[in-house]
Amino acid sequence: MERLSFTYPARQAVARRVHVGVVGSGDLEVLLEPSNDAQAHVAVTTSVDGFGTVWQHVLDRFFTRFDAAAAIEINDFGATPGMVLLRLEQAAEALRA
Amino acid sequence: MSTPPERARFLARDSFIELTARERAVRVLDAGSFRELAGPFDRLTSPWLPLQDIVTQADDGVVIARGTLEGHAAVVASIEGAYQGGSIGEVSGAKLAGALELALRDAGRGRPVRPVLLLETGGVRLQEANLGLAAIAEVHAAIVALRRHVPVVAVVAGAVGCFGGMSLAAALASHLIVTRQARLGMNGPEVIEQEAGLAELDALDRARIWSLMGGEQRYATGFADALVEDDAAAIGAAVRSAFASAAGGAPRSERVASLSARLAAIDAAHPPEPAALRALWARETGA
Numbered sequence: 001m002e003r004l005s006f007t008y009p010a011r012q013a014v015a016r017r018v019h020v021g022v023v024g025s026g027d028l029e030v031l032l033e034p035s036n037d038a039q040a041h042v043a044v045t046t047s048v049d050g051f052g053t054v055w056q057h058v059l060d061r062f063f064t065r066f067d068a069a070a071a072i073e074i075n076d077f078g079a080t081p082g083m084v085l086l087r088l089e090q091a092a093e094a095l096r097a
Numbered sequence: 098m099s100t101p102p103e104r105a106r107f108l109a110r111d112s113f114i115e116l117t118a119r120e121r122a123v124r125v126l127d128a129g130s131f132r133e134l135a136g137p138f139d140r141l142t143s144p145w146l147p148l149q150d151i152v153t154q155a156d157d158g159v160v161i162a163r164g165t166l167e168g169h170a171a172v173v174a175s176i177e178g179a180y181q182g183g184s185i186g187e188v189s190g191a192k193l194a195g196a197l198e199l200a201l202r203d204a205g206r207g208r209p210v211r212p213v214l215l216l217e218t219g220g221v222r223l224q225e226a227n228l229g230l231a232a233i234a235e236v237h238a239a240i241v242a243l244r245r246h247v248p249v250v251a252v253v254a255g256a257v258g259c260f261g262g263m264s265l266a267a268a269l270a271s272h273l274i275v276t277r278q279a280r281l282g283m284n285g286p287e288v289i290e291q292e293a294g295l296a297e298l299d300a301l302d303r304a305r306i307w308s309l310m311g312g313e314q315r316y317a318t319g320f321a322d323a324l325v326e327d328d329a330a331a332i333g334a335a336v337r338s339a340f341a342s343a344a345g346g347a348p349r350s351e352r353v354a355s356l357s358a359r360l361a362a363i364d365a366a367h368p369p370e371p372a373a374l375r376a377l378w379a380r381e382t383g384a
Contacts, residue, residue, distance in 0.1 A: 001150040019137045022117055023154040024179030031137055031155055047152045075152050 004044040004052055006059050010035070010069035018094040021087045028076040028084060030091045035071040046076040054081060062088045068095065110328040113254050114278055118160045118177035121215050121254075124329040125173055125336055126164030134161045135192055143186050145225045154180045159189040161196045163210075167337055170203075171211040172196050178217030178257035185218060185263060186225035190232020197239035197249075204246035211340055212243060214251040214270065219285060220261015233262035240269045244348055248272055250339045252332060253279040253312065253321075260285045268320070269350050272339040274332065275312035275321040282310040308371040318378040320349075 014034040021029040035041050040063065044055055058081045066088075076084070100108070113121060123131045135141055137155035146153050158180040162173045174196045176183045185193070193214075200210040221229040240249050251270035253259040258280030259267045267273055267281060275281065284292070286300040299305065308314060316324040323339065325331045359378055363369065369377055 001147065001152055017138055019155070022177055022179045023152055023181075024177075027179065029137070029154060033138065045152050073155070075154055077152055 002046050002049045002052070004046070004055055006042040006044070006056065008040040008042070008059070008063040009067070010038055010040045011067040012069065014068045014070045014095065016095070018091050020090045020094060023075045023077045026078055026080065026083065028074055028079040028087055030087050031073040031075075032070050032091045032095060035069045038069050040066075040068065040070050040072065042072045042074065044074045044076060046074075046078075048076070048078050055084075057081075058084050061085065066092055068092075070095075110326060111330060112327050113329045113332045114256055114276070114327050116329065117179070118158070118175040118215065118217070119162075121329075122160050122162040122164075122173040122175040125166075125175075125213060125215065125252075125333050126162065126171060127166060127168070130164035132163045134163060134196070136160075141188050141192070143188050143222075143225065145186065145228070146181075149224050151181075151224065157186060157189040157192065158183060159192045161192050166211050166213070166340065169211050169340070170208070171213060172200050173213045173215065175215035176217045176263075181222060183216075183218035183257050184222030185220065185229045185233055185236075186222040187228035187232060189222075190229055190236065194232055194235035194239055197236060197243055201239060201243045201246070204243065209247045211247060212249050213336055214249065214266065216251055216253050216259040216263055216267055217255075217257045218259055218261075218263045219257060220263050230262060233266070236263075236266050237269055240266060241350075244269070244271045248340055250274065250336055252336065253281055254327065254332065255279045255312070258282070258285070258310070269348070271348055272323070272342075273321045273349075274323045274325060274335045274339065275315055276325055276327045276332075277307075277311065277313050278327055279312035279315070280307065280310045281312070281315045281320065286310075314371055314375070317375045317380065319380045 017033040019031050023029050140155050142153035143157050158177040160175040164171055174193050200212045203210045243249055248271035250272045251267050252274045254276050255278030264283055286306045289298045290300040315321045323335045325335045
């Protein structure tokens, strides 16, 4: 198990909380809520060690299209990068809905 | 191209098994009435799993929701089978027991709340050992106390099934609803194979496993009260009709004489095959 944290610049405020996903095999859960500063913070807990660079790339890509000041908690149980992006997009979509 | 009616019916189903624990609770309750208690943002997670390098889930794998069933106050406890096999730890067990104990308190005050358990669990979470077992015992005690006031309705839909100490919770319920995909048993197939050997049970033999502990067999031998399709609307309807009909009769677990007679009819040295057991232990109609 490894814990990673990332910070990104943000422009929009987040109005509510969103929860998607399950900590099942090859899956993850995402908890998204307003952050207490003007930045986005991502706290990842993953069952698979040694993939910090991959997480960085996946989150860099997500934050090219997402600019909300969210505190995002990710609990990951071995999801592939594609799965992680899908869950993040799902959370972003739920936030807009 | 015409579609055979069976296939059309299959495709028209709205699978309950494919839903997450939270979606299941939403779908069972009256539309729009779901209100979660102790939800993921309360972050009641297992304190024991991180010490063993295991990632936690923010709700510890149990969703507790208040809402209504046909307008009557209800509480649903739904276990997430995809998280750690739906296993019951200290926190998830406390959520289950707490929900039932609060329903008991309300029933004692003349405000009955209809309790529904959506069970998808391998039983105790081995990483939390005695704490999980203690919580499961509290769940059992709460079901027995609560069912004197209001029927306790349990659903085992699949695909995990319901095993270990939580299979006793299913057995204690006033009314148990299963699907063909459900499995119900004290020990799961892999545990049986590991402990008693391949000659006893091949845990990869799915047809054999379902013939022994599958929902259809459990229903045919009187261990479940309703056998329904894997369909969210069908399961919701079965839950509602359970509360309408489950008033009379002693709970299954109190029918000690008839259960003892069933055991006495079995020669343990030559146990019957599943089909023979259905004849021997046919459903007691009207019981």
